[in-house]
Amino acid sequence: MSKRIAGPEIERLIQLLAKVPGLGPRSARRAALHLIKKKEQLLGPLASAMGEALDKVRVCSACGNVDTSDPCIICSDPRRDGSTLIVVEDVSDLWALERASAMNVRYHVLGGTLSPLDGVGPDQLNIRSLVDRVAMGDVKEVILAVNATVEGQTTAHYLTDQLSGFEVKVTRLAHGVPVGGELDYLDEGTLTAALRSRTLF
Incomplete structure (x- = not known):
């Protein structure tokens, strides 16, 4: 003691x-x-x-972000492109993408990833509300910005299946060499992903 x-x-x-x-x-x-x-x-x-x-602090009923208003400041911003939706695992991922200021779009927070061993199935995540948002017809592209883990990829495949009946383009983040990265310091999985996701120069 x-x-x-x-x-x-x-x-x-x-x-x-x-x-x-x-x-x-x-x-x-x-x-x-x-x-x-x-x-x-x-x-x-x-x-x-x-x-x-x-x-x-409230959880946004539209996207799952946390803010002091519902809908959150991102969902209520009319200057955002509502035709593109970035799907993330957690609010921290949403905030990271916002810090990068790469795209002026809307988001959807899943609240985790599918993990049957931990008892996390589709009903424990915000998947139904994602499908409902896409079903409204305004979304033209869904970008799956989930982590490159086994659970993240399983979740991405499940979401792709769930959205296959809609006229929406489903894409995912590229995986590979980080900006400023040196090949010698990268793990084999990252190098393999980088080679498979190669683009024209």
Whole structure:
């Protein structure tokens, strides 16, 4: 049994921080100590911001993004191309694509990938709502921006089957050599994907 090093309030703060992805018990202790030392500058404003987020953050009923409005700021933007839909696994993937500012389109968040071993089937993901969006006829292309994992590819194949009855082009992200990457540092799977997805120069 580990020895307690602080009062229950601080211990609870450490335990909650340790549940944040990327923070283990040691990092959580360091973060908690830093927040406590900077109580006025950090801990108070953070608590306030978290309270506001708890009250105001919603899941967009159209795409699955998180925002303070429903529909979210992306879905309600009339300047976006509604004929192209990028399908992602999680909100973090949507945010990553938005940071890249590569396309001014709309999104659909699945909420994960198919994983029968973990009990995640089609009913646990936002697949039905994706099919419903495509069935409305406004979407001309669906870009499957799922991860290049076994689960991601399984999900992509399943979605392709589900959308095969509609007049919609289904594409996926290219896989291969990253910009600025050196061949010597890439794994065999990435190199194979790059060779298979080669394009004219």
